[in-house]
Amino acid sequence: MKSIQEVASEFKVSTRTLRYYEEIGLLKPGRSISNQRTFSKKETAKLKLILRGKKYGFSLEEIKEMVLLFDLDRTxxxxxxxxxxxxxxxxxxxxxxxxxxxxxxxxxxxxxxxxxxxxxxxxxxxxxx
Amino acid sequence: MKSIQEVASEFKVSTRTLRYYEEIGLLKPGRSISNQRTFSKKETAKLKLILRGKKYGFSLEEIKEMVLLFDLDRTxxxxxxxxxxxxxxxxxxxxxxxxxxxxxxxxxxxxxxxxxxxxxxxxxxxxxx
DNA sequence: TATAGCATTGACGTTAACGTAAACTTCAAG
DNA sequence: CTTGAAGTTTACGTTAACGTCAATGCTATA
Missing domain, CATH: 1.20.5 (Single alpha-helices involved in coiled-coils or other helix-helix interfaces)
Structure with missing residues (x-):
């Protein structure tokens, strides 16, 4: 489990960006006891996909659909x-x-x-x- | 030589977009006697490159550099x-x-x-x- | 010659994707 | 226990890439 700063510097994005991605439903980090965001492996994998998607011109809305592949309970x-x-x-x-x-x-x-x-x-x- | 409407519908962009691309120096259409924009083959070729560039996530600023390859007098x-x-x-x-x-x-x-x-x-x- | 249809140039409006600042809380170190 | 770094939410600011509207001009045709 990584903190927001760790993830931000690892992927070279701002913390604001990470919060924004949560805001629009792209990421769903967990929370610590003191309400701080915690990023699991799954979330960082999603972030990787998001950033790669951005790099070749998908909008965050389009990326959202792709990221859902990670999230949905496919029962x-x-x-x-x-x-x-x-x-x-x-x-x-x-x-x-x-x-x-x-x-x-x-x-x-x-x-x-x-x-x-x-x-x-x-x-x-x-x-x- | 094509009119702005012909180019717009051929490439499925708005006339506004074409004027905007001229505004920021991406396109340089000629002018008719009555001051109407005329698009040569070279300009439509540039437009094609621009649109393709956009499709995979280059900003217009980045594209501008690439389009310059068409324009400069390389003496x-x-x-x-x-x-x-x-x-x-x-x-x-x-x-x-x-x-x-x-x-x-x-x-x-x-x-x-x-x-x-x-x-x-x-x-x-x-x-x- | 009047009217419809395209053109022109401003100029203000809009949206996505964040930046930035304020006001506050939490945590680790001295 | 205080101080500073990092976290939180809320909210307003910013930029790129056009959309949209107003005011006006040319021009082909009935």
């Missing part, structure tokens, strides 16, 4: 089926994102090649003078 | 060298993002497998009754 069959479906859909979305990133990379790559050649040529011209 | 050697370096760095960043996405996917994959098994088991139990 009923219907619940489980929905969860499984949801997971499949998310994986498809991720595949799309990867494809787009690859696309962007190749565009940059082209520009890069273009400029590199231009540069080589320019340097050559300098030697000619 | 001087120093400029070109900087540009080439910048492009290399960006490609590295993209590789990182792809790696993280792959990581997220595998985490979801694990949860998915877990729940799928649970589901299969539950369904089996139902038949046993």
């Amino acid at each position: 009923g069959i219907q619940q489980l089926e929905r969860t499984v479906e949801y997971g499949e859909q998310k994986m498809l979305e991720i595949d799309e994102k990867i494809a787009e990133l690859t696309q962007i990379k190749s565009e940059i790559q082209q520009l890069h090649t273009l400029f590199s050649e231009k540069l080589t040529k320019l340097k050559g011209e300098m030697l000619d003078e | 001087g050697i120093q400029q070109l060298e900087r540009t080439v370096e910048y492009g290399e760095q960006k490609m590295l960043e993209i590789d990182e993002k792809i790696a993280e996405l792959t990581q997220i996917k595998s985490e979801i994959q694990q949860l998915h497998t877990l729940f799928s098994e649970k589901l299969t088991k539950l369904k089996g139990e139902m038949l046993d009754e």
Whole structure:
């Protein structure tokens, strides 16, 4: 069980951010006798997922859905089926994102090649003078 | 040359968004005689890059740097060298993002497998009754 | 020529995701 | 026991990325 400061510095976020994530239902840390937040392994795992999600452009609202995978008591069959479906859909979305990133990379790559050649040529011209 | 409405509906953004992108220096459409914005191929290409960049979580400020690759007169050697370096760095960043996405996917994959098994088991139990 | 439909430039409004400050409590160290 | 660091809640402030509205201009067509 970690304190809010420990978690904050471990993940390089502010304590305000952690409280905010609790406020909007993303995290659900426990409480000590003196009412201080305690973060279990599960919560830090969730936080890791949240931060990774943010890094590639999901809103906290979207992330919330994904994090629910960690929280819900998946007892009923219907619940489980929905969860499984949801997971499949998310994986498809991720595949799309990867494809787009690859696309962007190749565009940059082209520009890069273009400029590199231009540069080589320019340097050559300098030697000619 | 396309009008603002043509571009807006083609890319499914608002005209306001296009004006905003001009306001912050991302796009630089030309003007018709009657002062109406005209979008060249280059501008729409830039817009495409902008929207793709947004989709995976770059801020407009970050995107601005990337879009500059399209705009600058790359005449001087120093400029070109900087540009080439910048492009290399960006490609590295993209590789990182792809790696993280792959990581997220595998985490979801694990949860998915877990729940799928649970589901299969539950369904089996139902038949046993 | 009047009217409808798109364009323009301000300028103020809105929302997400926190930052920051105030007022208070709790805990560990001297 | 006091003092300082870290915790709590409450609440107002801030910034990016637009939305929305008002006032106005061009222009094609009935």
